[in-house]
Amino acid sequence: MNARAIFLSVTLLTLPAVLLRPALADSQDSVKLFISVDLEGISGVGSPLMTSTGGKDYEIARQYMTREVNSVVAAILERISGADILVNDSHGDHQNLLHGELDPRVSYIQGSIKPLGMVQGLDSSFDGAIFVGYHAKAGDPDGFLAHTGSGSVKGLWLNGVEVGEGGMNAAFAGSLGIPVILVSGDSAATAELGQLLGSETVTTKTAETPSSARLIHPDVVNGMLQEATQVALDRLGNNDFDPLDLGSPVEIRMRFASTTHVDVLQSIPGMSKIDGFTIRYVARSMDEAYRLIRLMYRFVSA
Ligand SMILES: [Zn+2]
Known part of the structure; x- marks a missing residue:
């Protein structure tokens, strides 16, 4: 034992336990993750009415949505106890998640009057972004409730790359150097974004028609989300994601x-x-x- 080691061991023995915690903390405890949550791609949501305020079973859809976020959050915090997580409500009027039932360890942005919409709150201090409950871009014939922003948009291209909401949000994150590590949604959304971003994906349903879906039970999807989150965190730790940087202008x-x-x-x-x-x-x-x-x-x- 050298002199420095002796000094450290004496110091550690004499310090109160509470002061030791930061020094012993896992180095990943400073990880900061951003979660944007849409509703069309949440498991158990198989009709347009479930996605609109006042529609049949919309209140159930809000529960499913909240539960999926909690599954991802639980998986993150089980692995990285001190992770800093910001959840941004990103569907319709951005007032969908049931805050009282949301994991209390996250920060939560509610309300839609915000210039950056689905990526509000995301800045360069974050390490990774996660998109939960996403749908495919406007015009995708295999998508469930596929659209881009609103029904008035038929197509969107950024520097020649056709994108939907997921691609547009990923390009914003990418311009800050932040990769999208996990995407969940219907099979068209996960195909589109898995290919564009190389993210981990969880498919929650397959469109039967543009407005009906063959669903996977929420219990099953929540298990898949927990597993995929673990894989995504492994890959993030190995620098295995590339941010989508479309350059500027x-x-x-x-x-x-x-x-x-x-x-x-x-x-x-x-x-x-x-x-x-x-x-x-x-x-x-x-x-x-x-x-x-x-x-x-x-x-x-x-
Ligand atoms: Zn939506």
């Missing part, structure tokens, strides 16, 4: 359902019209692109 091309939408958007300086249904805009950064896209589909109606 970011060329936005967005195709709408109506020509009126495109005409109204011409009021935004720098906006150009490619054809009757499609606009083009070059944003300086992904942050600027994200805010503008959200504004265009959510707060401009035509």
Whole structure:
């Protein structure tokens, strides 16, 4: 035992136990994870009514949604007890999760008036992002309730890459150097995002038609989520994920359902019209692109 070791052992023996805890903490305790939660891709949700406030069994869908987040959170904290987890409600009016039943160890963002929508709260201090309950991009014939942002959007391309909500959110995370480590949702969503991002995936259902689904029981899905979270954390520890970095500037091309939408958007300086249904805009950064896209589909109606 050298002099430093002797000093340390004496110091450790004399310090109160409470002071020892930070020194003995697992190095992964500083891990920070962001969870964005949509509703269409949650297990047990197999009809459009379940995803809309006041619809039949919407209250049950909220319970399933909360439980899936809790499964992921439990798996994270079982592994990394001091992980810092932020959950962002990301469906409809962003007021869906049952806060009283949500794991109390997470921070939770509720409400939809936020410029960064589904990625509100995500900044460069995070180590990884997780998307729970996601759906495929607009127009995917194999998707359950597939759409991008709102029904008014028929297609979205960022620097030539066609993306839906998952891809757009991943590009925002990627611009901050953050990888998406886990995605859950219907089979079209996990195929789309697994391929684009290389994330771990959990498939919760398969679309029977665009608005009906062949469901996997929530108990089964919650088990799969816990296992996939463990694998995702292993891979994160091994630096086995690449953030989706589309570079800057970011060329936005967005195709709408109506020509009126495109005409109204011409009021935004720098906006150009490619054809009757499609606009083009070059944003300086992904942050600027994200805010503008959200504004265009959510707060401009035509
Ligand atoms: Zn949604």
